[in-house]
Amino acid sequence: QPHDEEGYSEYLYKILVVGDIGTGKTSIIKRFVHNIFSMHYKSTIGVDFALKVINWDPKTEVRLQLWDIAGQERFGSMTRVYYKEAVGAMITFDVTRMSTFDAVAKWKADIDSKVTYGPEDKPIPVVLLANKCDLGKDAFIKTANDMDKYVKDNGFIGWFETSAKENMNIEKAARFLVEHILKND
Numbered sequence: 001q002p003h004d005e006e007g008y009s010e011y012l013y014k015i016l017v018v019g020d021i022g023t024g025k026t027s028i029i030k031r032f033v034h035n036i037f038s039m040h041y042k043s044t045i046g047v048d049f050a051l052k053v054i055n056w057d058p059k060t061e062v063r064l065q066l067w068d069i070a071g072q073e074r075f076g077s078m079t080r081v082y083y084k085e086a087v088g089a090m091i092t093f094d095v096t097r098m099s100t101f102d103a104v105a106k107w108k109a110d111i112d113s114k115v116t117y118g119p120e121d122k123p124i125p126v127v128l129l130a131n132k133c134d135l136g137k138d139a140f141i142k143t144a145n146d147m148d149k150y151v152k153d154n155g156f157i158g159w160f161e162t163s164a165k166e167n168m169n170i171e172k173a174a175r176f177l178v179e180h181i182l183k184n185d
């Protein structure tokens with residue numbers, strides 16, 4: 001990675017954001033990058049991009065190139081192309097719709113089968129986002145303990161309850177993912 005005379009480094013990381021239709025991928029990215037939120041739903045077609053620059057510490061800048069992949073792409077054939085050279089991912093589900101949690105395993109398997117990093121072809125770090133937690137989790141029957149076990153058993157680095165609407169835990173989840181990526185680098 002680039003490292004100038006003063007010891008200043010800049011990293012550029014490609015991050016995938018996937019998960020079923022309407023789970024809040026675009027909203028999470030808009031909140032994270034522009035600090036905005038809208039209840040208006042406009043489904044993503046194909047893929048969108050956003051750039052988030054993080055001043056990680058006084059000597060390190062991290063640029064995240066976020067790939068906002070449409071939920072319907074799980075049924076398409078483009079994900080292999082979209083995933084290329086990604087170094088980390090976020091998988092979202094909607095806590096009010098159990099079917100979107102069931103789809104998490106499919107997204108994880110899709111990523112693990114199509115993208116790896118390093119000479120040992122390791123799986124890329126993936127964080128799980130339980131989104132729309134502002135709506136209450138009555139429909140979602142998993143406890144925090146269940147979730148801890150689920151992420152451990154399924155090879156996620158961790159999970160967070162998020163809300164794009166209330167701006168909850170998005171920054172925290174992203175920082176957690178970046179810490180893992182920096183460690184890998």
Ligand code: GTP
Pocket residue numbers: 019020021022023024025026027028038039040041042043044045069070071072131132133134135162163164165166
């Ligand atoms: P696709 O692009 O179709 O795959 O959907 P997406 O995952 O990008 O979902 P999107 O961000 O477009 O959000 C879908 C709907 O859920 C929109 O109406 C959002 O306003 C709403 N939404 C997203 N995040 C939250 C949240 O944290 N809380 C609540 N209450 N609504 C949310």
Ligand code: MG
Pocket residue numbers: 025026027042043044068069070071
């Ligand atoms: Mg979208």
